[in-house]
Amino acid sequence: MRVTGKGLIDRSTPVSFTFDGRRYDGFAGDSVASALLANDVRLMARSFKYHRPRGVMGAGSEEANALITVGRGSEQDPNVRATVQEVFQELEVFSQNRFPSLEWDLLALNDLAAPFLGAGFYYKTFMWPKSFWERVYEPVIRRAAGLGALSGQGNTDRYEKAFAFCDLLVIGAGPAGLSAARAAARAGADVILADEDSLMGGRLNSETHEIDGMPGAEWAAQAVAELAQMDNVHLMPRTTVTGAYDQGTFGALERVAHHRPRGQAPRECFWRIVAQRSVLATGAIERPVAFRNNDRPGIMTAGAVRSYLNRYGVAPGRATTIFANNDDAHRTARDLVEAGMHVAAVIDSRLEAPDGQGYPVIKGAQVCDTAGRKGLESVTYRATSGEEKIKTDCLAMSGGWNPSVHLSCHMNGRPVWDEAVQAFLPAPGAVPGMRMAGACNGVFSTHGAFVQGAEAAVAALSDLGITTEVGETPEAEDAPYRLQPLWAVPGKGRAWLDFQNDVTVKDVTLAATENFRSVEHMKRYTTQGMAPDQGRNSNVAALAVLADATGRGIAETGTTTFRPPFSPVPVAAMGAGAQGRGFAPERFTTSHKASVERGAPMIEAGLWYRPSYFPAPGETSWRQSCDREVNMVRSAVGVCDVSTLGKIDIQGEDAPAFLDLVYTNMFSTLKVGRTRYGLMLREDGHVMDDGTTARLGQTHYVMTTTTAAAGPVMRHLEYVHQCLRSEWDVRLASVTEQWAQFAVAGPKSRELLNSILDETIDGERWPFMACGAVRVQGVEGRLFRISFSGEHAYEVAVPARYGDSLFRLLLARAGALGGGPYGMEALNVLRIEKGFITHSEIHGRVTADDIGMGRMVSAKKDCIGKTMSERPGLSGPEREQLVGLKPVGTVRQLTAGAHLFNAGDPAERAYGQGYVTSVGFSPTLESYLALAFLKNGRARHGEEIRMVDQLRGITARCEVCHPVFHDPEGEKTRG
Amino acid sequence: MAELIAKTPCAGLLPLEGGAVAVTEVVPEAMTLMAPFNGREAAFSDALKDAHGMATPAPKRATGREGARAVWFGRGQVMLIGARAQTALAGHAAQTDQSDAWAAVRIAGDDAEAVLARLVPMDLRQRVFKRGHTARTLLGHMTTSITRVGDDAFMILVFRSMAETLVHELQTAMKGVAGRRGA
Amino acid sequence: MRITCPICGERDRREFYYVGDAVLLERPDPEAGEAAWDDYLHNRDNPAGDTRDLWSHEGGCGAWVVVTRNTVTHEVLATELASDVAADLREARP
Numbered sequence A: 001m002r003v004t005g006k007g008l009i010d011r012s013t014p015v016s017f018t019f020d021g022r023r024y025d026g027f028a029g030d031s032v033a034s035a036l037l038a039n040d041v042r043l044m045a046r047s048f049k050y051h052r053p054r055g056v057m058g059a060g061s062e063e064a065n066a067l068i069t070v071g072r073g074s075e076q077d078p079n080v081r082a083t084v085q086e087v088f089q090e091l092e093v094f095s096q097n098r099f100p101s102l103e104w105d106l107l108a109l110n111d112l113a114a115p116f117l118g119a120g121f122y123y124k125t126f127m128w129p130k131s132f133w134e135r136v137y138e139p140v141i142r143r144a145a146g147l148g149a150l151s152g153q154g155n156t157d158r159y160e161k162a163f164a165f166c167d168l169l170v171i172g173a174g175p176a177g178l179s180a181a182r183a184a185a186r187a188g189a190d191v192i193l194a195d196e197d198s199l200m201g202g203r204l205n206s207e208t209h210e211i212d213g214m215p216g217a218e219w220a221a222q223a224v225a226e227l228a229q230m231d232n233v234h235l236m237p238r239t240t241v242t243g244a245y246d247q248g249t250f251g252a253l254e255r256v257a258h259h260r261p262r263g264q265a266p267r268e269c270f271w272r273i274v275a276q277r278s279v280l281a282t283g284a285i286e287r288p289v290a291f292r293n294n295d296r297p298g299i300m301t302a303g304a305v306r307s308y309l310n311r312y313g314v315a316p317g318r319a320t321t322i323f324a325n326n327d328d329a330h331r332t333a334r335d336l337v338e339a340g341m342h343v344a345a346v347i348d349s350r351l352e353a354p355d356g357q358g359y360p361v362i363k364g365a366q367v368c369d370t371a372g373r374k375g376l377e378s379v380t381y382r383a384t385s386g387e388e389k390i391k392t393d394c395l396a397m398s399g400g401w402n403p404s405v406h407l408s409c410h411m412n413g414r415p416v417w418d419e420a421v422q423a424f425l426p427a428p429g430a431v432p433g434m435r436m437a438g439a440c441n442g443v444f445s446t447h448g449a450f451v452q453g454a455e456a457a458v459a460a461l462s463d464l465g466i467t468t469e470v471g472e473t474p475e476a477e478d479a480p481y482r483l484q485p486l487w488a489v490p491g492k493g494r495a496w497l498d499f500q501n502d503v504t505v506k507d508v509t510l511a512a513t514e515n516f517r518s519v520e521h522m523k524r525y526t527t528q529g530m531a532p533d534q535g536r537n538s539n540v541a542a543l544a545v546l547a548d549a550t551g552r553g554i555a556e557t558g559t560t561t562f563r564p565p566f567s568p569v570p571v572a573a574m575g576a577g578a579q580g581r582g583f584a585p586e587r588f589t590t591s592h593k594a595s596v597e598r599g600a601p602m603i604e605a606g607l608w609y610r611p612s613y614f615p616a617p618g619e620t621s622w623r624q625s626c627d628r629e630v631n632m633v634r635s636a637v638g639v640c641d642v643s644t645l646g647k648i649d650i651q652g653e654d655a656p657a658f659l660d661l662v663y664t665n666m667f668s669t670l671k672v673g674r675t676r677y678g679l680m681l682r683e684d685g686h687v688m689d690d691g692t693t694a695r696l697g698q699t700h701y702v703m704t705t706t707t708a709a710a711g712p713v714m715r716h717l718e719y720v721h722q723c724l725r726s727e728w729d730v731r732l733a734s735v736t737e738q739w740a741q742f743a744v745a746g747p748k749s750r751e752l753l754n755s756i757l758d759e760t761i762d763g764e765r766w767p768f769m770a771c772g773a774v775r776v777q778g779v780e781g782r783l784f785r786i787s788f789s790g791e792h793a794y795e796v797a798v799p800a801r802y803g804d805s806l807f808r809l810l811l812a813r814a815g816a817l818g819g820g821p822y823g824m825e826a827l828n829v830l831r832i833e834k835g836f837i838t839h840s841e842i843h844g845r846v847t848a849d850d851i852g853m854g855r856m857v858s859a860k861k862d863c864i865g866k867t868m869s870e871r872p873g874l875s876g877p878e879r880e881q882l883v884g885l886k887p888v889g890t891v892r893q894l895t896a897g898a899h900l901f902n903a904g905d906p907a908e909r910a911y912g913q914g915y916v917t918s919v920g921f922s923p924t925l926e927s928y929l930a931l932a933f934l935k936n937g938r939a940r941h942g943e944e945i946r947m948v949d950q951l952r953g954i955t956a957r958c959e960v961c962h963p964v965f966h967d968p969e970g971e972k973t974r975g
Numbered sequence B: 001m002a003e004l005i006a007k008t009p010c011a012g013l014l015p016l017e018g019g020a021v022a023v024t025e026v027v028p029e030a031m032t033l034m035a036p037f038n039g040r041e042a043a044f045s046d047a048l049k050d051a052h053g054m055a056t057p058a059p060k061r062a063t064g065r066e067g068a069r070a071v072w073f074g075r076g077q078v079m080l081i082g083a084r085a086q087t088a089l090a091g092h093a094a095q096t097d098q099s100d101a102w103a104a105v106r107i108a109g110d111d112a113e114a115v116l117a118r119l120v121p122m123d124l125r126q127r128v129f130k131r132g133h134t135a136r137t138l139l140g141h142m143t144t145s146i147t148r149v150g151d152d153a154f155m156i157l158v159f160r161s162m163a164e165t166l167v168h169e170l171q172t173a174m175k176g177v178a179g180r181r182g183a
Numbered sequence C: 001m002r003i004t005c006p007i008c009g010e011r012d013r014r015e016f017y018y019v020g021d022a023v024l025l026e027r028p029d030p031e032a033g034e035a036a037w038d039d040y041l042h043n044r045d046n047p048a049g050d051t052r053d054l055w056s057h058e059g060g061c062g063a064w065v066v067v068t069r070n071t072v073t074h075e076v077l078a079t080e081l082a083s084d085v086a087a088d089l090r091e092a093r094p
C-alpha cells in the first residue's frame, strides 16, 4: 500500500498499466514491482522448477523472483525484472512460467513432487531408454521448468551499438561513485559515470540518512545536477556495465527506451567504453537467509523494504517482521516506525543485538518456518524459550551484504574472503587500471564510501598525470558494520538458497554427501548459481552451506567466479546494425544500375554484386540466356564488367624484382606495353592466386588478382614488402576502385572497340597480350588485349565516373553487331570450355604441378613458395591432377562436388579417385563439361571414370580428357 | 562522337539530413595518392611545398584547406585531395590517380561526433581528434579515411563501390541519434 | 582488446588482422634445409606467457606490426613496426 508523504515518485504524474490484463495505477518513477505492491499485489511469478508462488525479493537488478514479460508479439521482451521495469502509461506486462494463470498454476503439482525433484534428479532418472531423451523427457521438462518465452516473431525494434572513450569510467553512481566522479570531473578529467538505475544515487535514494544536513536523495540529486552541467562528464543512467575486458575496454548496455512508449529512439544501445582508468563502485547486494519456506510472496530483503518505503512510498506489508543477523537491518524497523507503519518484531539471531526504538526486538532467535499459500501470513521463530508464531504479512530479512565484485572477476581475478565483513572482496589489481571503492570493496558506511570514492579517483588521475586532492567529503553516517554470520537456519523442510533456479540447502548438502565437494562440481550438480542472476543472491550462502557440510572454512572452499555479462545482454543489442543490409558492405560496380535495368539477376561475388545473366525477351530459364550469351561471344561479341577483379599498382626501382619474388614466373623480363599471366604461391607451396600483370612503364606495373583474392593478395604483397624486403624501393596501391573495366570478347571485339576508341587499333600494334593507354570518347583509358573466354578479346578501362556511361555505350554498339552483355553464368561456361581455372580449382589445397603449371615455377630464381613446392608429396602422379571430363554414358549431366571412382569400385571414400570442381553446359560442344581433379589424371586422358554425386543421386560415366575443350591451340585468342 | 557522362559516387544518394547532422557529397577536382620513394621524402616534401603550397603532412595529420588538402593516408602515403598533382612531383613519389576510387562525404552538425561514435571504433572527440587530424580506421566494416575539417565537421572517404553502404550506415546511425533527441 | 600501432596509436583490435608468430619475418635461405623451413612455416610453440606475433593494421594505416604480448594476462607489452624489426634482422645477419 502507498504511504503518504514518502518516496521520490512523481505523484503529480499518475500512470496506468496492465499486469496479466488487469489495469493498475501507479506514478511516474514507480517500477512495476513498486506499483504492484502499492496495489497490494504480492504474487508476481512462479518459480522455475517447482512453480512455487513468488513475489519480489529485492528492489533492483538483483531481483531473482519477479521476472515478467513486457509487451506482446514482436515487441515481447521476456525475463524482465519487475523491479527494473519502469511504469509508463499503457505499459503491458505479463507473468510467466504458469499455466493456465498465475493464480491457478497446474504445474504447481511439481511442488508436491518435490521430494523426488532434488539435485541430480534428471541425471539419475531419465537415463533410459536413450531415444526418450529427445522425444519425451526433454520436451516435457522444458515445458514444466522455465522462464519467459520468446514470441517466435522477428524483432522489429531498433537497437544500436556505440563507442565511447574517457579518462575515468566510474561504474555505479551511489555515494562512492558520485564522490569519485565529482573528484575526477572537478579536476578536469573526462569522466563517464554509468549506473544501471534510472535514478542516480544508489542507496542514497533508499535510505533516510542525511548528507551535509539534507536528505541523501536530495544531496545525490544536487551532485548529479552538478555533474550534468560539466562538458567533461558523460552521465549514463539506465546503463549496466556488463563486462570488463582487455586494455580498459568495457561493455555496457544502455536501456534507452524501455521506460517509455515506443518512439524513434533505439530500445537499447550496447556501448564499448574505453577508459584509461576505472573505479568500481557497484555497491553490494543484500543476502537472504535460508530457512524453511523462505520464498513466500511478502518475504524480501530488509534493504528492499527500505527501498519500497523511502524511494517509492510503498509499504510492502501492513505488519512487518524483520529477521536479521546485523545492525543494518534494524534501520528497516526504524524507518517503518517513523513512517507510522507497524513493525511486528525484529528477530535478531544475535544475543547482543541492539534494543528496539519503538518496536520489539527478540534477541538470539531465528525464523524457522513461514505460512501463507500465495502470500506470507505468519512466521514461526525459535528462541531459547521455544517456538513462537507471529502474524505478519511482510518479512524483511538480512544475512548481511555481498559486495558486487563481479566485474573484478572478468579478467581472471579471484575474490578474496574477508572474515571481518564475512564476504568476498575484489582482489586488488584484478582488472588493470581499476580501483574499487565503497560497499563493493567492503566499506559499508556512507562516509567510508565518500572517502574511498574520492581517493580512488585521485589515485586514478595521478596515474594519468593529473594532480588533485581528495578535498572535503560530505558529512554522513559512519556506522560500523556489525554482524554475526548466519547462512541457514537448521531444521526440516526446504530452505531456498537460489530462488531463481529453485536450489535448496538440502540440494547442496546432498551434493556434498554424494561427494561433489568442489564448489565447481556442486554448482553443476545442483545448478546453483546457473540462473539468469548467475547466483549473485545465493552463491556465497550456498558455498557457506557447502563449507559447513564438508567441514571446511569458506576461504578454503573458495568461490566460483563471475564471467561477463553482469546482467543479460540481448543479442539484438550486441548485434545491433548487423541485420539485413548492415551485415556486410555491399559493393556495386558502375554497371550495376544498367544491368538491373536489363533484368539481370544479381548474385553475390564476395561483397560484390555481379549479373548472373541478361534475360532476352522470350527466355524463360537461366540456361537459355546463358547458352545464348555463350554463343554470342563465340560468334559475335560480348561485354562483361570485370571491374571487381583486384588491380594493384606497383611502382619503384625494385618493382621488377618484387614481382619476380611474388610470382612463380619472370616479370622483370616482360616488355613495357605487354601483359603476362602470373601464378602466385603461398610460402607453403600451394597456389594462392593467379592473374595477369601489365607492364605500363620500366618501373610501373599493374597487377590483376581474382575478385575473391583481391584483399588477401594485397595483404600478402604488403607482407612481402614490409616484412621480407623492406629495403626495396617499391610502392603498392590498390587501384581496383579507380577503374571501370569491361571485357569485350568475341570475333567482333575489335570492330566494337574501334567504334568507340578515338584511334583505331589493329592486330599489328595490338597483338595478343599488348597493353597501353587509349582514349575512349576523349577520356584517358587503358586497353589490355587479354582473354578469359578464349576468344579474340580485350579489356578496356576508364575512370570509374565514366563506367556507367561506357557500359551503356558498349552495349548499344555491341547490339548493332549482334552482340550484347554476358553474365557470370556465361563467363563460367566460356572459361570451362577453355580449361581456365578459378578459385573453384585453386581452392587452397592444390599446387602448381596439380594444375599442370609446374613448369611455370621458374628454375632461374627464388620465389615465394618455391622451396616448399619442391618437397616430395607436393607434385607427382600420386596427387590429384587437373583434368577435363565429358559424359559418355546415358546420363549426360555432370555436377560440381561429385566424386570420381574407377568403374567397378564401390562409391566409398576409400576408393575415391578425385572430385569435380566446375561444371557447365557447353552450347559450343553441346555437352556438359567438367573440370576435375583426378589421381595421376594427366596420364589418364582417354580413360573412363565414374562420377558419383551422393547428395543428388547422380551417377555418370565420363571420359577423362585434357582440360582445354575448345580451341586447344589458342588460334582464336591470338587471331 | 558520343560523350561519356561522368557520375559521382554518391549520385542520387545525397544530401541527407537528420537530427542535427547534414551529410553532403564532396567532389574534389582530383585525388592523387603519393608514396615517396626510398630516400626521396625530403625532395618530395620540397616539391609539394613548391607546387601546391602545402607541407607534407606528418602521420595522422592533414595540411592545406578546403579545396586542396594533403591528407596522410596510411603508412608512407599522402593523398592530395582537390588539386591536380603537378608534374614536378613525378619521380619523387609513386603516384596513382585515385580521383574516381573514393566516395567522399562531409558530415557536419552538432551530432556529427555522436553519429560517428556509432560507427567508428576510435576516439574522435574534439579534445583528442582536432581540426587537421586525420585517421585511417574502420567505419562499420569498411576501411575509411576520416579527417576533421571543422569543429563539428568531418570528411569521410570510403571505396567508391561502397557509397551506398556508407550512406546506409550513416543514415541508420543518424536515425538513432535523432530518435534520442526527439523522444 | 586494444593494440598500439606504432604509427596510429592505440586502436581497437578489430582494426587488426592476425597472422601468427613473428618468426615469419625470418624467411630462411632457399638452401637452408628442411628443418629451417619447417620451423619457419609450421613448428610453433604455444607459450603460457610472453609471445611475439605479427599483425597487420589492415583497418588502419596498413603497417605490419610485431606485437609482444602475454597470453595469460593479455597484456600487450610492446609493439614495433615489422619493417623496423626486419631492418634490424638484416643488419644482424652476417
Ligand SMILES: [Zn+2]
Residues within 6 Å of the ligand: C005, C006, C007, C008, C009, C057, C060, C061, C062, C063
Ligand atoms: Zn596503424
